[in-house]
Amino acid sequence: MTDEHDRPTPYREPQQARSAATLARVLQAAEDVAGSAGLDEMTISGVAERAGVSVGTIYRRFEDKEQLINALMERMLDRREEYVAERLRTAEPSLSGVLDAYAHALLQSFADSTNLFPELLRVRGTKSLERGARTITAVHRLLLEAAAPYTDQIRRSDPQAALDTAARAILGACFHNSVRPDPATGEVAQRRYADELSDMAIAYLLTPGRRDTTHA
Secondary structure: OHHHHOOOOOOOOOOOOHHHHHHHHHHHHHHHHHHHHHOOOOOOOHHHHOOOOOHHHHHHHHHHHHHHHHHHHHHHHHHHHHHHHHHHHOOOOOHHHHHHHHHHHHHHOOOOOHHHHHHHHHOOOHHHHHHHHHHHHHHHHHHHHHHHHHHHHOOOOHHHHHHHHHHHHHHHHHHHHHHHHOOOHHHHHHHHHHHHHHHHHHHHOOOOOHHHOOOO
């Protein structure tokens, strides 16, 4: 468990709608600047210029660049959880529909032509990895909950364990795609890749395991 003193210091949350709008603009500017220049090259002054606010406005909310980066990471991870949750809520009501929605949502949420999201998870240290792990746990749970009504369709000997394996495989493949040097990019390529991941997961779930058929 992470010690209290190891956790990122929370930034000052806005209390008014106008302040919330300004904060959203600052975080979007930070994402744009970091996405084009990289986290190391991102500066408070550069973010302020992009957001159309003063440097002082940012420092009234964030103590330093590190705290701004932590807030940016929280924003990006929260947005991914919300996106996956929404796609699963509107999925076709079937096992294949849920797995298809999950694969497409994850691939889209991890896709980042700027490589900013993978960089946030890779280089920000233990805190970022722990926060990323919480999001991974959250989206994994969303899939298990969405697929729960259809587990009777799974032909493996342990449907819950099989669904867990399929979910992990899709998530791992989507994350790997985001960090590999030749990722699937563009709408057509990403859709095809997500379709293949979904097909693979469904084929696995609908096929009895080796031990299930050995003595049949």
